[in-house]
Amino acid sequence: MKFLVVEDNARVSAALRAALNDQGLEAVCADTGKAAIELLDTNPDAVLLDVDLPDCDGFTLCSAMRASSSVPILVTTARSDHASRVRGLDLGADDYLVKPYNLAELLARVRAVMRRRRPTTGSAAADAVPGDLILAGPVRIDLWERVVMINGFPVDLSDEEFSILAALARRPGETLDFEQLAEEILRTKRMTLQESIHRYIASLRQRLGDPHQLEAVEGSGYRLTLAGTV
Template identity: 40%
Template structure:
């Protein structure tokens, strides 16, 4: 698995790279946002599976780098930073980060999170080189909402709504079974491919972001103590 480590501290990067290498990762180290963006340019080789992104970079803020990465690629991004405040976490996730890890962290947990975000969500993405199931639905229509599954596009009343990769995965999961309540644990397992209790806050942030972007506040209903469901439009 190829991994892009964006970290300006050479000592931190060297130590982490050594650990990652021992666990089978092919690590590329970028010391700045510009280096990271350049490394992501397609060069005919194997793409990166995950980006580990520090926020305190010398040339530009890590949040800005995350936004640029998300515009160029769907490669999962894990922010690894000492910024532990909730506002920073929410901002990072809204920019498209797939996970947010606060320093100091447990190396075992970081490795588990890397493997978790690297897994593709089977409901909306096919493995590279595999044809799509011709019997699978190509689009979902729920009143003013249309979800095009193959090209991962969402429309409300014909207007495109830009979503992050995880926001799309979450919406597509709920929309494929409208009216059915999805338990929080089930959503976290299928979209984030993990079972950590700490991911619950991430789910809440993504639900709030979807409601805001879609401007259909009644579409996703919270079932208190259980989870969420899509409410069919009248």
Template identity: 40%
Template sequence: MRLLLVEDDDHVAAALVAVLGRHGFQVRHARSGSEALDALVPDGAEPYRVVLLDLGLPDRDGFEVCSRIRDRSGVPVIMVTARADTRSRIHGLNLGADDYVTKPYDMGELLARIHAVARRSGTPAAPAGRPAAEPAAPDSGPADPLAARGVDIDRERRRVTVEGREVPLTRKEFDLLALLAQHPGVVYRREQIFSEVWRSGWEGNGRTLEVHVASLRAKLALPTLVETVRGVGYRLVVEPPADTPRTESGR
């Protein structure tokens, strides 16, 4: 998978390029906004699948670069920055960024988010040196991990069953569950959830998300399936609790 890394700090970039390379990514490093935009001009090579974009660039603000990228390309953009304030996150997502990760970050989570946004944009490419797998159904997501909790998500028919019992969900409840199920165990930030499920900003809408999560837990009768990560967001827990019996039929 070919990535474009936009980072003006050579030390940070070198470390990141090394790690990404070990995971099969082909990375081009751009040190400025202008260099990044020039790199996105079609040249007959394999297109970039994801752009990792720092906001503190020497020639122009990363928000402007994101806006220009979005004007000319549909390539997914992940903002990777030290700006952790809510206003910056909302602004970045509203400009068209597909995800927003603050430094310092966990490398495993960053890799998962790269794969997630690449998969949502189309059929995922095989890492360098590995044969491509058979094309998967769009946005099919990993199915096996959820089997441990007896949950089956049929995205095509928008149906959810738990231990064979169909669970009626609202549109937003289904979209929320489907989003979290794309990468079980990965924490989805509240800002990202609102951007993808509600297509709006997070600020001032916290109660809405809490209500939908509570309703989802109750309807699935699996109160531990969706875990709250305090101060960050939510994740799907696929390992059933060892000492907690499953609640039957939503009671």
């Protein structure tokens, strides 16, 4: 996996490159916006973008990168104010991480972005189109981007958990049996299917914060209970 590190501080850039190399990852570095645009042609897997650059505004650079590429962009900056976060995300960044940050967290966020961009593995989400959303109280499910948010905060789900949730959310109030739910994860895992479903449901309940939304139907399976459904 190759990172494009856009950072004008040579010490920070060198340290980040060394840390990534220690993890078996490749890093190419740019200390200006002009160099970053040129290196974007090397097809990095992700961009780590500091917005304080000597030759241009990093937010403008983020917008320009997004206009020409779908590469995941993570803004890494000391700017922690709300306005900067919103601006970065609105201009096309996939995530926003405030310095100083932990390398493990950075890599976890990169993996989360890559999972959201990965082709779908479950049939319920496969038919999604841009803007295909399901709202259930504080829970927002974006079937196209494969993103779940609760009260505006993202929930990091595995592909299997998302596929199960998407299937249930597509058919609110309806009971889906174990075989139907198993179809949603069959391409990614080969396990004892009923035990797998129980485990993923338990994890989803914990992550969603309301265990009553995912209701067990004795002898049948599970159903997602949304506000206003019976």
